[in-house]
Amino acid sequence: MQTTHPRFSLSAISRLVPALLAVFALAVCATTLSASAQTPPPNTSLASVAPADTERDQRFARWIADFSISARAAGISEATLQSAFEGIRFIPRVTQADGAQAEFTRTVWDYLDSAVSAQRVIRGQDRLLEARPAVDAAAARYGVPAEILAAIWGMESNYGSNTGDIPTIDALATLGFEGRREAWARSQLIAALKILQNGDIPRAQMVGSWAGAMGQTQFLPTNFLAYAVDADGDGRRDIWGSLPDVMASTANFLARSGWQAGQPWGQEVRLPPGFDLLLADGEQRRPASAWAALGVQSMDGAPLPALADAALLLPAGARGPAFIVGPNFRTILRYNNSTSYALAVGLLAQALANGPAVQTPWPRELQALSRSQVLALQTALNVRGFDSGMPDGVGGPATRGAIRRYQQSLGLPADGYPTLELLQRLQ
Structure with missing residues (x-):
């Protein structure tokens, strides 16, 4: 059964919360009865379902009223609050997604199989051709390679085809009300309201993931305020529909997070027999020349990239590939703090540029631990x-x-x- 969730008016909440709640409770019952008449729930009585939802939605209305006080203190105008919270609704699937923690994890090679699949590479090369003016302009302005920008674009939204469909204001309000990460959600919701107040995007078009990430490269609202760029000059920072804005914003994030122009993210390497694996923990840093002196070699025998601050990474342990990674790999981690994600971005960018795939076999016989x-x-x-x-x-x-x-x-x-x-x- 689909349950219809009521919508709230901010002005009514502000002026008369008790009266709103009384009317609201009746509205919920009426709405639920209407939905039930269309699709009767098997073996479930309305009496066992409606009260719990009504009580929750009453508490949600009170949370919105309380949050609005904080929003006003943060400089959010009454007009913005009215626009944002007129029609606000609690979204159960947001809290379900937030509370769900998969029992079984994925191995890095399983993750890369899909992240850097042949289909994603081919589609990415096609989309990169179409988006060349915007991507190249951002790359030239911020010093971040076009293929890195395209790889993040591919990882975050499959090159703009899947940006999410959940209203950002509703998602963040739901997370704040749910309370597990209330302080974080409140800060993101304030940032989202500032985006609306700045006129960057209409409320109806501000959609994204259940966690509040938005647009074609999935910026959280606080990151949008800090890094989003109006590259097409229309007066709005539109990471949903403007490719120049999408690419410039993503490149600006990376550049201001420490991207070093002209340096690679890293590359696959070969370790010598008997190499001390305690050195390959991804944390110990030294110049690439020092690693070369210890016997670390590139896969094709060419000199290692001239990285002044490089580490060795064994994402699948001693039985899998080894990588030398530099500062730009760590910058990608600031976009998404997952080694598998950063490796996927680097390898997808490499594939988009017709570079080599990983040559050392992954230890696919190993089972991921739950x-x-x-x-x-x-x-x-x-x-x-x-x-x-x-x-x-x-x-x-x-x-x-x-x-x-x-x-x-x-x-x-x-x-x-x-x-x-x-x-x-x-x-």
């Missing part, structure tokens, strides 16, 4: 005295460091990669 298995791994490491931090089922730097120390204690290759074999050994 969240509960990672939790068990972290717990077992802590019990044995290898501190992995508070067990949470999410493998981060502390977990990888603990795995490395445990592997080292057993004389195993200390690559920090969690495997089922390692979990079984610990248990």
Whole structure:
């Protein structure tokens, strides 16, 4: 059954919340009855469904009224509040998405199989040809390669074809009301209201993901305020419909986040036999020349790129490919703090420029650990005295460091990669 969710008037909320709530409760019941008449719910009575929704929506109305006070103090005008909150609604699927944490994770090669698929590369090359004027103008202005911009475009919205369909104001209000990340959601909602107040986008066209990310390269509202650019000169920063604005905004974000023009993000490398894997933790940085002195080589034998501050990365452990990555890789991480994402952007950009694919085979025989298995791994490491931090089922730097120390204690290759074999050994 689809439940129709009522809409609220900001002016009514501000003037007379109690009266609004009384009327609102009747409206919910009437709306629910109408929907039920069209699609009767099997084995479910209205009495068991409507009161819970009514009580929630009353609390949501009070939250909007309270938030509006803070918004006014932040400089949001009554006209903007009226435009934004006239018709505001609670969206259940936003809280469902926010609370959902997948039990099973993906391996990096599974992620890259889809992120850098042949279909995405071919479509990206076609879209890049179509968007060349906008992409090249942004690349020239900000010093970020066109293929990097196109790769982020492809990763975030499949080159503009999937930008999301959830009203940003409603999504952020729902997240703020739900409360798990209320402070964050309130700050993003204030930023979204400022975007409306600036006239960059009409309320009806401000849509995006359930988490409030917007436009063809998925900017959060605070990032929009900080980095969005009106490149086409129409007086609006339109990352939904204007390709010049999309590309310039994305390039501006990267440039101001530390992108170094003329440097690659990194490349695949070959490690010499017996290489100390403790050095390949993605954190230890040294000039590429120092890595070369330790025997690290490019796949084609050419000199390593002249990176002054490079690290080695083993995203699949000792049995998979190795990469040397520089400052621009870390800049991509500021766009999305996921190693798999940053690697996908770099490799997709490489493919769009007809560069080489990853040559070393991925260890596809290895199974990704589920969240509960990672939790068990972290717990077992802590019990044995290898501190992995508070067990949470999410493998981060502390977990990888603990795995490395445990592997080292057993004389195993200390690559920090969690495997089922390692979990079984610990248990």
